[in-house]
Amino acid sequence: MITKDAVYEKLYEVYDPELGVNIVDLGLVYDVEIIEEKRVNVTMTLTTPGCPLHDSISQGVRNAVHLVEGVELVHVELVWSPPWNPEMMSDAAKAQLGHR
Amino acid sequence: MLPVSTDVKSAGKLPFFFLISGIFSLLLSNILLFWAVPDLAAGIYRTPTVWAWAHLFILGFATMVAMGAMYQLVPVALQVSVKSLKLGYYQFFIYAIGVFGLAIGFFSLHLPLLIASGILVFVGFLLFIHNMMCTIRQMTTHTDISKHIMSALIYLLLTVLLGLLFVLNLKWGFLGTFQSHLYYVHFIMGLVGWFTLLIFGFSYKMLPMFSLSHGFGEKRPAKVLLLTHAGVLISIIGALVVNRYIVAIGILIILSAYAQFMLHARDIVLKRMKRNLDIGVKASIVGIGLGCLALLVLVLFIVFYPSEEWILASVLLFIYGWLGFSITGYLYKIVPFLWWTHKYSSRIGKENVPQLKDLTSETLGKKLFILKLVGILLFSISIGFHAMTIMWIMAAVLLVATLIYSVVSIGVFQK
Numbered sequence: 074m075i076t077k078d079a080v081y082e083k084l085y086e087v088y089d090p091e092l093g094v095n096i097v098d099l100g101l102v103y104d105v106e107i108i109e110e111k112r113v114n115v116t117m118t119l120t121t122p123g124c125p126l127h128d129s130i131s132q133g134v135r136n137a138v139h140l141v142e143g144v145e146l147v148h149v150e151l152v153w154s155p156p157w158n159p160e161m162m163s164d165a166a167k168a169q170l171g172h173r
Numbered sequence: 174m175l176p177v178s179t180d181v182k183s184a185g186k187l188p189f190f191f192l193i194s195g196i197f198s199l200l201l202s203n204i205l206l207f208w209a210v211p212d213l214a215a216g217i218y219r220t221p222t223v224w225a226w227a228h229l230f231i232l233g234f235a236t237m238v239a240m241g242a243m244y245q246l247v248p249v250a251l252q253v254s255v256k257s258l259k260l261g262y263y264q265f266f267i268y269a270i271g272v273f274g275l276a277i278g279f280f281s282l283h284l285p286l287l288i289a290s291g292i293l294v295f296v297g298f299l300l301f302i303h304n305m306m307c308t309i310r311q312m313t314t315h316t317d318i319s320k321h322i323m324s325a326l327i328y329l330l331l332t333v334l335l336g337l338l339f340v341l342n343l344k345w346g347f348l349g350t351f352q353s354h355l356y357y358v359h360f361i362m363g364l365v366g367w368f369t370l371l372i373f374g375f376s377y378k379m380l381p382m383f384s385l386s387h388g389f390g391e392k393r394p395a396k397v398l399l400l401t402h403a404g405v406l407i408s409i410i411g412a413l414v415v416n417r418y419i420v421a422i423g424i425l426i427i428l429s430a431y432a433q434f435m436l437h438a439r440d441i442v443l444k445r446m447k448r449n450l451d452i453g454v455k456a457s458i459v460g461i462g463l464g465c466l467a468l469l470v471l472v473l474f475i476v477f478y479p480s481e482e483w484i485l486a487s488v489l490l491f492i493y494g495w496l497g498f499s500i501t502g503y504l505y506k507i508v509p510f511l512w513w514t515h516k517y518s519s520r521i522g523k524e525n526v527p528q529l530k531d532l533t534s535e536t537l538g539k540k541l542f543i544l545k546l547v548g549i550l551l552f553s554i555s556i557g558f559h560a561m562t563i564m565w566i567m568a569a570v571l572l573v574a575t576l577i578y579s580v581v582s583i584g585v586f587q588k
Contacts (some may be wrong), residue, residue, distance in 0.1 A: 083522075087521065087522045088521075088528065090513055090521070090527075090528045090529045091383070091510075091528075092384075092385060092447065092528070093528045093530065094434075098182055109210065110521050116260070120382075120385060120430065121381065121382055122252070123250055123251075123252050123378070124249075124382070125245075125246075125249040125382075125510065125514070126518075127519065128183070128514075129513075129514055129517075129518035129521055130521070130524070131523035132518060132519060132521060133518075133522035133569075134522060135522070136520075136522030137522040137523070138522075142420035142524070156190050158388075159388055159446045160383070162446070167446070170385065170446050170447050170448060171447065171448025171449050172446070172448065
């Protein structure tokens with residue numbers, strides 16, 4: 074059975090290659106939905122509209138979630154609204170970027 | 174939640190062709206600088222060797238990189254696909270052959286080669302401008318970035334038309350003494366209108382992106398654009414009516430555009446989330462300061478001590494300092510990014526992949542940019558004092574820095 078925790082565990086392994094911080098701690102993942110025990114919908118955003126890593130990060134999410142046992146289909150929906158802001162980052166992410 | 178449009182296509186491998194040729198030209202131009210030293214030390218620039226060096230640096234390095242960066246960044250920053258990538262490849266080969274032909278033609282003062290290469294460069298530019306204008310026209314709403322880029326492209330077209338006129342004048346000599354006035358128009362439209370507006374425009378996207386900055390003001394870019402247009406126009410009028418005070422007023426207005434841009438950049442940097450900026454970004458920021466310094470010194474010399482050698486020194490500081498630092502700085506970020514996207518983007522999430530910072534060396538970057546800074550400042554000052562020995566030494570320093578830069582940049586492709 075696919076669980077949200079299992080999906081998030083894999084998403085923690087997807088890093089923004091520019092910042093070196095994983096996308097969950099960055100606050101980019103808005104929602105994870107599991108449908109019919111085999112499909113996973115990930116709703117997420119990017120730190121800036123027109124982020125050049127747009128395709129790479131989406132592909133990374135698809136790759137990572139596909140590694141969760143039982144997942145047959147992954148759909149990544151990128152959204153602008155609500156817009157990302159630094160407050161969405163975890164304390165760990167802020168610390169990694171040099172904030173105390 | 175509003176879904177993001179995902180139908181924007183990247184430029185694929187096309188930017189690599191331009192960026193690699195650009196780095197190669199930078200290295201060649203630095204070698205050619207040794208031949209240009211005696212002329213520059215004498216305070217003269219209208220010589221075949223200086224023209225060969227200047228065109229290789231400006232057309233071969235700076236413009237080649239600018240074109241490659243535009244093919245890469247226009248889809249990113251403006252969210253539109255490049256109109257025709259196929260045309261982009263044709264344009265690259267036509268332009269590249271023309272630029273190298275032009276450099277050889279100037280160096281050997283071979284008139285038929287100059288004319289043939291000049292025409293190739295001209296065609297290459299026209300194809301590029303057409304491709305980019307068609308790309309930008311796909312946008313439904315224009316932004317500050319697109320307005321800066323469109324303005325830059327118009328100045329590029331005007332600069333190129335004048336350049337072609339100069340090449341044809343070599344054969345038929347129809348411009349007479351008016352040519353010297355048009356040189357200034359050529360410089361100001363190319364260096365400020367084209368390059369400066371382009372760097373300003375892309376910086377509005379790249380600086381916040383590389384520093385993870387949010388919540389900064391958005392009003393200054395419109396002022397920057399208006400002031401730059403006004404400054405360029407007034408200084409051109411000054412050059413055409415041969416009044417150095419009007420030229421100085423125009424440059425002061427351009428300087429005020431830089432000041433507005435600097436304040437905007439400062440706002441972005443202060444609101445950043447990434448505390449430690451990468452060396453490439455820092456170098457680009459240093460470039461802004463060098464551009465301001467060069468313009469300030471230029472105005473002072475035009476007004477109080479209008480000697481050819483000091484004006485030449487200021488222009489060189491502007492070219493090597495502002496253009497050189499900004500472009501090489503951003504390129505230090507763009508090359509790893511392009512390579513990472515090409516090689517690793519399909520593997521992310523499946524396996525451990527390197528981060529962008531793993532593809533270059535920050536430590537080496539710091540050293541080479543310090544070398545470049547010392548080289549540029551002392552080389553420029555030495556022109557004013559006709560200090561040829563120091564110029565030789567600084568040309569060597571710049572060559573070492575460029576060699577390291579080229580090795581690090583090309584080394585990215587092996588990671």
